[in-house]
Amino acid sequence: MNNIPAGKEKGSFVKKKFASVTRRYDLLNTVLSLYIDHYWRWVTTRELAAYPDGPILDLCAGTLPLSCEIVRQIPRPVAAVDFCFEMLQYGMERRLRSSAEKRIFPVCGDGQSLPLPDNTFAGITIAFGIRNLTDPPGGLKEMIRVLRPGGKLVILEFSRPRNPVFAPLYRFYLHKFLPSLAGLISGDQEAYSYLAKSIEAFYAPEELASIMEKVGFSQVKYRPLTMGIVTVYTGIK
Ligand SMILES: C[S@@+](CC[C@H](N)C(=O)[O-])C[C@H]1O[C@@H](n2cnc3c(N)ncnc32)[C@H](O)[C@@H]1O
Numbered sequence: 001m002n003n004i005p006a007g008k009e010k011g012s013f014v015k016k017k018f019a020s021v022t023r024r025y026d027l028l029n030t031v032l033s034l035y036i037d038h039y040w041r042w043v044t045t046r047e048l049a050a051y052p053d054g055p056i057l058d059l060c061a062g063t064l065p066l067s068c069e070i071v072r073q074i075p076r077p078v079a080a081v082d083f084c085f086e087m088l089q090y091g092m093e094r095r096l097r098s099s100a101e102k103r104i105f106p107v108c109g110d111g112q113s114l115p116l117p118d119n120t121f122a123g124i125t126i127a128f129g130i131r132n133l134t135d136p137p138g139g140l141k142e143m144i145r146v147l148r149p150g151g152k153l154v155i156l157e158f159s160r161p162r163n164p165v166f167a168p169l170y171r172f173y174l175h176k177f178l179p180s181l182a183g184l185i186s187g188d189q190e191a192y193s194y195l196a197k198s199i200e201a202f203y204a205p206e207e208l209a210s211i212m213e214k215v216g217f218s219q220v221k222y223r224p225l226t227m228g229i230v231t232v233y234t235g236i237k
Pocket of ligand 1 (some may be wrong): 013015018059060061063064065079081083084087110111112129132133
């Protein structure tokens with residue numbers, strides 16, 4: 001794969017790749033981020049902790065790591081939506097054990113066309129998912145549709161560090177080291193070359209924030225974490 005697939009082709013490519021790495025996904029997240037991914041999801045969830053009551057939608061929920069962090073921090077029901085059945089199933093088998101986790105309701109569905117009614121959720125989270133959508137602005141329109149007026153969207157997504165010393169080191173890690181190691185562990189190097197290319201091709205934080213505003217979110221804010229490896233975005237309907 002030299003370029004990132006687009007349109008419908010991207011959707012089926014992404015679904016196939018996540019199905020192929022499902023069993024190694026959580027381990028690789030932890031190894032490749034040196035466990036820092038747990039902190040990123042903790043920060044993302046904190047954005048909703050002091051927020052008004054009501055159900056949460058965790059979009060692109062994958063193997064449910066963020067859904068579990070949400071029910072651990074706040075006593076709310078969580079609808080966990082993902083279009084890759086294998087990822088959801090693995091998460092359900094591995095994670096839904098404690099009574100808190102019984103508040104997670106997995107739904108196999110497409111974030112571009114959510115099988116959910118308007119004005120339903122008090123909060124929406126999407127961690128490392130928006131970059132994978134075929135049409136991120138279209139996905140944001142779906143999110144605002146299912147969010148209640150006053151509800152909060154929290155996005156966690158990779159970004160590109162800008163520090164002139166750190167940025168080239170990170171790019172070497174992302175493009176050379178990561179695909180080789182992840183390919184070895186998961187057996188699918190292409191999935192992790194896609195990860196690197198999709199991070200390079202994704203919007204800069206100020207661009208994504210401006211799209212959020214155009215779609216109708218207000219009070220849009222964003223802040224980099226861990227030298228800008230990821231960025232957390234928030235917006236209110
Ligand atoms: C990198 S994983 C993130 C999983 C989880 N949120 C986490 O924090 O680790 C991205 C997930 O987005 C899902 N995804 C990508 N495009 C989607 C779409 N259009 N609708 C629903 N899920 C989608 C993939 O199947 C995959 O499980």
